[in-house]
Amino acid sequence: MLKLKTAAVEKISHQDYFNIAVSVDCVIFSYQNKSLKVLLIKSDLEDFQGLYSLLGDLVGPEEDLEDAPYRVLYERTGLQDVYLEQVHTFGNINRHPSGRVITTAYFSLVNCKSSKLQISDNDVSWHNIADIRRLAFDHKIILDTCLQQLQERVMEHPIVFNLLPEKFSLRELQDLYEAILGLGLDRRNFRKRIIAKDWLVDLNEMEEDVPHRPGKLYKLRSGLRKSGRLSIQVEQKLAV
Amino acid sequence: MLKLKTAAVEKISHQDYFNIAVSVDCVIFSYQNKSLKVLLIKSDLEDFQGLYSLLGDLVGPEEDLEDAPYRVLYERTGLQDVYLEQVHTFGNINRHPSGRVITTAYFSLVNCKSSKLQISDNDVSWHNIADIRRLAFDHKIILDTCLQQLQERVMEHPIVFNLLPEKFSLRELQDLYEAILGLGLDRRNFRKRIIAKDWLVDLNEMEEDVPHRPGKLYKLRSGLRKSGRLSIQVEQKLAV
DNA sequence: GCAAAAGTGTTAATCTTACACCCATGC
DNA sequence: GCATGGGTGTAAGATTAACACTTTTGC
Structure with a gap:
C-alpha cells in the first residue's frame, strides 16, 4: 500500500507554490x-x-x-x-x-x-x-x-431590486431592466411578465410629485430579497 | 497630486499576502x-x-x-x-x-x-x-x-458531443441527455428539438451490429465542436 | 385643454407537450 | 413470427409578441 502523506508533510513539500x-x-x-x-x-x-x-x-x-x-x-x-x-x-x-x-x-x-x-x-x-x-x-x-x-x-432571479429604493413604480422597474439589458421593452408585455412572476406586492400607494398621472407603487415580496453572505458558501459551511 | 506607486514597490509592500x-x-x-x-x-x-x-x-x-x-x-x-x-x-x-x-x-x-x-x-x-x-x-x-x-x-450549447464517439445515433444522444439531466425525455419531441437546433449532420449511414432495426448515424456539424483553450481566455489574451 | 405617462386586452404566432402506430432488423 | 427499438405527425395547451386607446394628473 502506498505511504500516505500527512497534511503537514504535504504543506512543506509544496512551499514553493505559496507564491501567488x-x-x-x-x-x-x-x-x-x-x-x-x-x-x-x-x-x-x-x-x-x-x-x-x-x-x-x-x-x-x-x-x-x-x-x-x-x-x-x-x-x-x-x-x-x-x-x-x-x-x-x-x-x-x-x-x-x-x-x-x-x-x-x-x-x-x-x-x-x-x-x-x-x-x-x-x-x-x-x-x-x-x-x-x-x-x-x-x-x-x-x-x-x-x-x-x-x-x-x-x-430569472429577483435581484435587480437591490438597485432600487424600497418602493418603486413599474415604470421605474422597466427603465431599470432596459438599462441593464440595453434594449427597449414593450410596456404592456413587461408588466404582464413581471406581475406573473409574483415577485411584487402592490402597496396601494401612488407616486407623488410627478408631473403626470402617478403610478402605483410596489415593493419586492418579503423573503425574496437576497443579500448578505453568498448562499453557495453557506451550503459549503454546512457540509463541512 | 498623489504619489503614484510603482508596481515593484507595491509588490514588496504586499509580500505577506503571497502566502496562499x-x-x-x-x-x-x-x-x-x-x-x-x-x-x-x-x-x-x-x-x-x-x-x-x-x-x-x-x-x-x-x-x-x-x-x-x-x-x-x-x-x-x-x-x-x-x-x-x-x-x-x-x-x-x-x-x-x-x-x-x-x-x-x-x-x-x-x-x-x-x-x-x-x-x-x-x-x-x-x-x-x-x-x-x-x-x-x-x-x-x-x-x-x-x-x-x-x-x-x-x-443551449452543443457540448455533450465531446462525450460521444464521432458517429452516433439519436437514441445514443438521447440516452446521454437523460443521464446528464437525470430524467426521461419523450423520444419524438427530443428528436424534433435536436434536429431543429441544426447541430447535426445526417451521415446517411446506419448503425451496425445492433439486435434490432438499426438507426441512422449523425455527427456534429463541423465548426461546432468546442475544445482546446477556453474562449474567454483567448479574448483576454487578444485584449492585452 | 394640453402634455405626459398610467393603465389595460386581444389576436396571431410560436413553442411545448402529450400521445400511438407502422417499420426494419436479428434471432 | 416475434422481440426490439427506429421512425414519424397531429392536436391541445402554453407562452410570447405585436399592437392602440382611454384615463389621470400637473401645469
Missing part, C-alpha cells in the same frame, strides 16, 4: 438617472496612470475568499447587506504588473440612495457603463463578463 | 454504459483516508490559471483537445488541511473511448455520478456545482 497572491475585484453596479453605473477608483499604479480600475483587494491569509468582496464593499461604501455574486476567476500570468495575482470577480448590486452609502475617497466615483472604454489591468474584460452575467440572471 | 496556494480541480466527466461518470483518485492524505477526490493540482508560479486544468487533464489522461469550462472558485480558509489553498473548479467532457485516453495510475478510476456520496475536501460540493452547471448548459 489572490485578490477579489468587485463590479459594483448601481442605478441612477436611468443609467447603469459602476463604481471605479483612479488607479494608483504608474503603469496605469490616468486609468480607472475596479475596487478590489488582496484576500487576507485568514479570510474566506467569499468574505473578501463583502469587506471591500464595506470598506469602500459602508454598505453591509449587499447582493454579491461570484462570476469568474482570472489568472493570466501577466495580468498584474506587481506580480502574480489571480483575481476572483464578483458583481454587486447596491442602492446608490441608501442612507448608509458613504464614499469618502475622492478617487472613487460612479461611471456610466456605456461610457467606459478602457480600464486598468484586465478590468474591462472583467466588467464585460460581469455585465453579461447580470444580463443573463435578471429575468 | 492556488489550485485547480477538474470534474472530468465521461459517459459509458448509459451512465455519466467522473474520474476520481484515491486520496493520498491521511485526513481523507479511504475517500476519493477530484483530480487537481497547484497552479505553477509561471502558469496561466487556465492552463492548469489542461495540464492536469493531459498528465492524468493523455488527452489534449478536451472541452473545459470554468465553474466556480472555492476559498474557505479551512477547506484544505495542508494550508490555505484556494481552488478554481473546472468541468471537462471527455470521450472515454478515445484511443488517446490512457490512465496509468491505478488509484485513478471512473465512478458513476449517481453513486457518489462523499469525497475528500469540499469536492462533493464542487462536483455538485459542476454537474448543475453542466445541466444548465447542455440544452
Whole structure:
C-alpha cells in the first residue's frame, strides 16, 4: 500500500507554490438617472496612470475568499447587506504588473440612495457603463463578463431590486431592466411578465410629485430579497 | 497630486499576502454504459483516508490559471483537445488541511473511448455520478456545482458531443441527455428539438451490429465542436 | 385643454407537450 | 413470427409578441 502523506508533510513539500497572491475585484453596479453605473477608483499604479480600475483587494491569509468582496464593499461604501455574486476567476500570468495575482470577480448590486452609502475617497466615483472604454489591468474584460452575467440572471432571479429604493413604480422597474439589458421593452408585455412572476406586492400607494398621472407603487415580496453572505458558501459551511 | 506607486514597490509592500496556494480541480466527466461518470483518485492524505477526490493540482508560479486544468487533464489522461469550462472558485480558509489553498473548479467532457485516453495510475478510476456520496475536501460540493452547471448548459450549447464517439445515433444522444439531466425525455419531441437546433449532420449511414432495426448515424456539424483553450481566455489574451 | 405617462386586452404566432402506430432488423 | 427499438405527425395547451386607446394628473 502506498505511504500516505500527512497534511503537514504535504504543506512543506509544496512551499514553493505559496507564491501567488489572490485578490477579489468587485463590479459594483448601481442605478441612477436611468443609467447603469459602476463604481471605479483612479488607479494608483504608474503603469496605469490616468486609468480607472475596479475596487478590489488582496484576500487576507485568514479570510474566506467569499468574505473578501463583502469587506471591500464595506470598506469602500459602508454598505453591509449587499447582493454579491461570484462570476469568474482570472489568472493570466501577466495580468498584474506587481506580480502574480489571480483575481476572483464578483458583481454587486447596491442602492446608490441608501442612507448608509458613504464614499469618502475622492478617487472613487460612479461611471456610466456605456461610457467606459478602457480600464486598468484586465478590468474591462472583467466588467464585460460581469455585465453579461447580470444580463443573463435578471429575468430569472429577483435581484435587480437591490438597485432600487424600497418602493418603486413599474415604470421605474422597466427603465431599470432596459438599462441593464440595453434594449427597449414593450410596456404592456413587461408588466404582464413581471406581475406573473409574483415577485411584487402592490402597496396601494401612488407616486407623488410627478408631473403626470402617478403610478402605483410596489415593493419586492418579503423573503425574496437576497443579500448578505453568498448562499453557495453557506451550503459549503454546512457540509463541512 | 498623489504619489503614484510603482508596481515593484507595491509588490514588496504586499509580500505577506503571497502566502496562499492556488489550485485547480477538474470534474472530468465521461459517459459509458448509459451512465455519466467522473474520474476520481484515491486520496493520498491521511485526513481523507479511504475517500476519493477530484483530480487537481497547484497552479505553477509561471502558469496561466487556465492552463492548469489542461495540464492536469493531459498528465492524468493523455488527452489534449478536451472541452473545459470554468465553474466556480472555492476559498474557505479551512477547506484544505495542508494550508490555505484556494481552488478554481473546472468541468471537462471527455470521450472515454478515445484511443488517446490512457490512465496509468491505478488509484485513478471512473465512478458513476449517481453513486457518489462523499469525497475528500469540499469536492462533493464542487462536483455538485459542476454537474448543475453542466445541466444548465447542455440544452443551449452543443457540448455533450465531446462525450460521444464521432458517429452516433439519436437514441445514443438521447440516452446521454437523460443521464446528464437525470430524467426521461419523450423520444419524438427530443428528436424534433435536436434536429431543429441544426447541430447535426445526417451521415446517411446506419448503425451496425445492433439486435434490432438499426438507426441512422449523425455527427456534429463541423465548426461546432468546442475544445482546446477556453474562449474567454483567448479574448483576454487578444485584449492585452 | 394640453402634455405626459398610467393603465389595460386581444389576436396571431410560436413553442411545448402529450400521445400511438407502422417499420426494419436479428434471432 | 416475434422481440426490439427506429421512425414519424397531429392536436391541445402554453407562452410570447405585436399592437392602440382611454384615463389621470400637473401645469
